[in-house]
Amino acid sequence: MREILVLSGKGGTGKTSITAAFAHVSGDKIICDLDVDTPDLHLLLQPTHEREVQFYAGNEARINQAGCIGCGLCEEMCRYNAIHHDGLDVFTVDPIRCEGCKVCVTFCPEEIISFPEKHCGRWYVSTTRFGTMVHAQLFPGEENSGRLVALLKQEAKKLAKEKQIDCILSDGVPGVGCPVISSLSGADFVVIVTEPTPSGRHDLERVAGLCRHFRTRAGIIINKFDLNDEQSSHIEKYCRDNGYPLLAKLPHDALVTEAMVKGRAVTECGESQIGLDIRGAWEKIEKLTR
Numbered sequence: 248m249r250e251i252l253v254l255s256g257k258g259g260t261g262k263t264s265i266t267a268a269f270a271h272v273s274g275d276k277i278i279c280d281l282d283v284d285t286p287d288l289h290l291l292l293q294p295t296h297e298r299e300v301q302f303y304a305g306n307e308a309r310i311n312q313a314g315c316i317g318c319g320l321c322e323e324m325c326r327y328n329a330i331h332h333d334g335l336d337v338f339t340v341d342p343i344r345c346e347g348c349k350v351c352v353t354f355c356p357e358e359i360i361s362f363p364e365k366h367c368g369r370w371y372v373s374t375t376r377f378g379t380m381v382h383a384q385l386f387p388g389e390e391n392s393g394r395l396v397a398l399l400k401q402e403a404k405k406l407a408k409e410k411q412i413d414c415i416l417s418d419g420v421p422g423v424g425c426p427v428i429s430s431l432s433g434a435d436f437v438v439i440v441t442e443p444t445p446s447g448r449h450d451l452e453r454v455a456g457l458c459r460h461f462r463t464r465a466g467i468i469i470n471k472f473d474l475n476d477e478q479s480s481h482i483e484k485y486c487r488d489n490g491y492p493l494l495a496k497l498p499h500d501a502l503v504t505e506a507m508v509k510g511r512a513v514t515e516c517g518e519s520q521i522g523l524d525i526r527g528a529w530e531k532i533e534k535l536t537r
């Protein structure tokens with residue numbers, strides 16, 4: 248089974264538009280949106296949810312007001328400032344601030360602070376016009392995105408096995424933090440989408456460094472290459488010097504935005520140079536991963 252992951256050092260490089268176009272031009276696959284904090288692939292693929300699962304991770308403190316004697320020890324001991332009381336000595340936990348350290352639970356003299364699992368988000372198995380999709384939404388401010396990413400990857404693999412599909416196409420997480428590392432685990436090939444700017448190059452080098460560290464093969468797409476020929480040449484040289492295949496140089500094209508507004512992949516919007524280039528990039532990926 249091949250797991251192809253599309254990454255970029257930061258958001259706004261066109262990663263999701265390119266993933267949606269790959270989803271359109273490729274054969275059987277399970278599509279996976281690993282960006283659980285700010286998912287947006289669903290805007291282009293318009294999935295119909297077939298299964299919704301609640302995601303719980305970590306724990307949070309909850310005070311049972313009925314048994315509270317108002318001693319204030321919990322507020323005093325919480326180093327995250329997550330417990331407050333009002334003028335009537337009603338103590339409450341701020342769930343956004345609670346780090347789940349369990350100190351208040353342990354020291355409450357009345358033992359009336361419960362410690363349930365935290366409801367952090369939801370994940371879905373959906374159908375789309377390009378195949379089955381696994382995706383999620385973490386609630387605002389919630390952590391544990393790395394765990395949710397790992398869970399989605401696991402589910403995508405399970406579905407691929409059940410349906411005897413040999414390809415998982417994943418839209419990765421922007422940046423180089425914990426969820427990106429989680430998304431890289433087990434990936435066979437990474438498509439790094441970059442743009443011809445100094446910061447684009449910098450981000451590219453950081454993601455490429457991560458791929459090297461995890462010994463994952465990678466290829467590079469320069470998006471909007473024609474906005475800065477000099478920077479594009481630098482990136483091409485970087486690819487040559489470091490042995491990364493240059494999968495495509497995509498031109499700046501207003502069609503991408505038009506497609507986005509319509510909720511379509513750019514390759515669905517008639518013949519275009521960018522559509523041909525994306526198809527060419529996918530053919531190269533197929534050859535590299537077969």
Ligand code: SF4
Nearest residue numbers: 315316318319321355
């Ligand atoms: S430590 Fe327990 S009893 Fe004391 S204020 Fe906090 S919740 Fe109430």
Ligand code: SF4
Nearest residue numbers: 325345346348349351
């Ligand atoms: S579990 Fe820890 S962080 Fe959360 S309210 Fe209790 S002491 Fe504060």
